[in-house]
Amino acid sequence: MSDTRQRDTQRADTVFVGGKVFTGTGDAPVRAAVAIGGGRVLAVSDDSGVRALAGRTTEVVDLEGGLLVPGFQDAHVHPVVAGVQMLGCDLSGQHSLDGYLKVVADHARSHPEAAWIRGGGWSMDVFPGGTPTRALLDAVVPDRPVLLTNRDGHGAWVNTRALRLAGVDRHTPDPADGRIEREPDGSPAGTLQEGAVDLVARHVPLATPDESHAGLLAAQEHLFSLGVTGWQDAMIGAFPGNPDNHDVYLRAAREGSLRARVVGALWWDRERGLEQIPELEERRRTGRAGRFRATSVKIMQDGIAENFTAGMLDPYLDGCGCATANSGLSFIEPRLLTEAVRLLDRSGFQLHFHALGDRAVREVLDALEAARTANGANDNRHHLAHLQVVHPDDIGRFARLGAAANIQALWAAHEPQMDELTIPFLGPERAALQYPFGDLHRAGTRLVAGSDWSVSSPDPLEGIHVAVNRQVPEQDPGRPFFPEQALTLAQALTAYTAGSAWVNHLDGVTGTIEAGKYADLAVLDRDPFEHPAQEIAATRVRRTYLEGEQVHAAAG
Numbered sequence: 001m002s003d004t005r006q007r008d009t010q011r012a013d014t015v016f017v018g019g020k021v022f023t024g025t026g027d028a029p030v031r032a033a034v035a036i037g038g039g040r041v042l043a044v045s046d047d048s049g050v051r052a053l054a055g056r057t058t059e060v061v062d063l064e065g066g067l068l069v070p071g072f073q074d075a076h077v078h079p080v081v082a083g084v085q086m087l088g089c090d091l092s093g094q095h096s097l098d099g100y101l102k103v104v105a106d107h108a109r110s111h112p113e114a115a116w117i118r119g120g121g122w123s124m125d126v127f128p129g130g131t132p133t134r135a136l137l138d139a140v141v142p143d144r145p146v147l148l149t150n151r152d153g154h155g156a157w158v159n160t161r162a163l164r165l166a167g168v169d170r171h172t173p174d175p176a177d178g179r180i181e182r183e184p185d186g187s188p189a190g191t192l193q194e195g196a197v198d199l200v201a202r203h204v205p206l207a208t209p210d211e212s213h214a215g216l217l218a219a220q221e222h223l224f225s226l227g228v229t230g231w232q233d234a235m236i237g238a239f240p241g242n243p244d245n246h247d248v249y250l251r252a253a254r255e256g257s258l259r260a261r262v263v264g265a266l267w268w269d270r271e272r273g274l275e276q277i278p279e280l281e282e283r284r285r286t287g288r289a290g291r292f293r294a295t296s297v298k299i300m301q302d303g304i305a306e307n308f309t310a311g312m313l314d315p316y317l318d319g320c321g322c323a324t325a326n327s328g329l330s331f332i333e334p335r336l337l338t339e340a341v342r343l344l345d346r347s348g349f350q351l352h353f354h355a356l357g358d359r360a361v362r363e364v365l366d367a368l369e370a371a372r373t374a375n376g377a378n379d380n381r382h383h384l385a386h387l388q389v390v391h392p393d394d395i396g397r398f399a400r401l402g403a404a405a406n407i408q409a410l411w412a413a414h415e416p417q418m419d420e421l422t423i424p425f426l427g428p429e430r431a432a433l434q435y436p437f438g439d440l441h442r443a444g445t446r447l448v449a450g451s452d453w454s455v456s457s458p459d460p461l462e463g464i465h466v467a468v469n470r471q472v473p474e475q476d477p478g479r480p481f482f483p484e485q486a487l488t489l490a491q492a493l494t495a496y497t498a499g500s501a502w503v504n505h506l507d508g509v510t511g512t513i514e515a516g517k518y519a520d521l522a523v524l525d526r527d528p529f530e531h532p533a534q535e536i537a538a539t540r541v542r543r544t545y546l547e548g549e550q551v552h553a554a555a556g
Contacts, residue, residue, distance in 0.1 A: 015034065311360035499511075
C-alpha cells in the first residue's frame, strides 16, 4: 500500500519501520512503514518510500515486529474523579475485605489531619448482597467520618460517624432517586445507593481546585501509558462528593498541561428542568481552550442493574425467581426527557446518555426519534453508553436514528458481580440480552468504545480482549459470556480508535493512520492479530505519541 501525500514538502521527524500498521482503513494490519513530521502523518508506504523522507535528525523507531495503531480514544471516562481517587484513599488495587480495610486504616493513619476519609474503588461482589456495612468501617476508623464510593460510582460505603454527622437515621426516608440500605430495625446499614449518596456526600469537603488539577494530570499520564490520546469526559459539572471539574479542564488547557484531546459532556441536573438549557449553552460557549471543548451534554436516564435501579421493561426478580414490584428508575420523566432532547438537539449539542436497562434504552431512543422528527437529521452524533440490556426490537433503531452504541466491553463477561448480583435477578431470558455488541454491529450501528474509568480498568487492550473473547483475561476459556455477541479484533480496535474519534467529531484529523492526519499513535509490543485471541490482554503499549510528540515510553 502507499499513501504518501505531503512527502515532497517535508522531512520526517520520526519514521516507524520493522512491523505492521493497523491504519483503521481496513480490517487487518498491513506490512508498511510510517513517516510523521510537523505533528502529522506524512506517509504510509513501504520501507524504502518512508526512509526516503528521513533526514539526518530523523528518529527511526524499530517496531521490532510490533504493531503501530492509531491512538486510542476513550468515549466514556471520568479522569478527574479517577485521578483524585488515585491520589487519595484508593481501593481499586484490592479485591478483598481485608485488603480494603487495610488501605482505609493505613490512609487514616497517614493523614491524621484529614477531617474526613474519602476515596473509593470497592467492588460490590466482595460483600454479601453487594452491600458493605458501617460496622466494618467503624472497626478501623471509629473517630472520623468515612465515605467511599464504589467502583461504579452509583453507591457509597459510610461509617456510623458519617451517618450521624449527616443526620441520617432510621427515620430518614429514601430519596426518590435512591435507597438507603437498612438494618432490621430500619437504621442505615452503611451502604447508600444512587441519590441517597448525596445525603452524606453533601457534608464531605470537596477536592480543592489544586487537588482536582493534580488528579487530572495524574490520570492523563496513566492514560498516555495505555496508548490513550483523547477522550470524552462523561461528566463535566458538580455531582455528589465531587466539585465542578469544568474549570479544572480550562485551567489545564490554558496552561498547556492538558495535552490530550478532550470533549466534555456537561452534566444535566436531573433535579432541574428545561430552565438549565441556557446555562448549558453558556458553558459550551466558555468551555473551549486548547484541546478541550465542552460540546456534549450528559443525561443519566437510569442506574445500574446490581442495585436494581437500571430502568427495566419488566420487574426484577427476587432471590426465589419471582417478579418483584421494582422495575428500576427513570431519573428523568419520559415526557421531560423528550422535550429536553428536542431542545438540546436543536441547539446543536451532542447528547451522551447513560442508558443501561432496556426501558431506559427505549426511552432514550424514543426521545431521539421525536427530536429527529421535529428537527430533522443533523451531525450531532448522539450516543448511548453502557447498554447492558437492549430489547431485540430496539437493536435496529440505533442505525436508523444515527445513534452510536458506546460500549464498555470489559463488563461483558462472567465475573462475580455479573453471576451473583445480576443474572439471578434478571432471569435467563433477559440475561441473554446483555451487551449485544454483535447484534448492534450486524444491524449497522456505529460502535464507539469507552472504559468508564474509575468504574473499571481504563486499559483499552483489556476492553478489546473482552469484546473479542467475552471473557476477562486469564478466565477459563470454556465459559464465554454469550459468545454470539463477540466482536472481531478489527471491529473492537476500530471502535476504540476510529469509532471514538467519530463520536468526538475528530474523525477528520484522528482515528486512522493516513497522510495528513495528526500523528496520534500507539506502538504495541506485538501484533495481536498474529497471536491467539486469548492473549490480546497480554499486549503492552511501548510508546504513545500525540501530534507527533512522544508522551509515553515504557520503561526498559
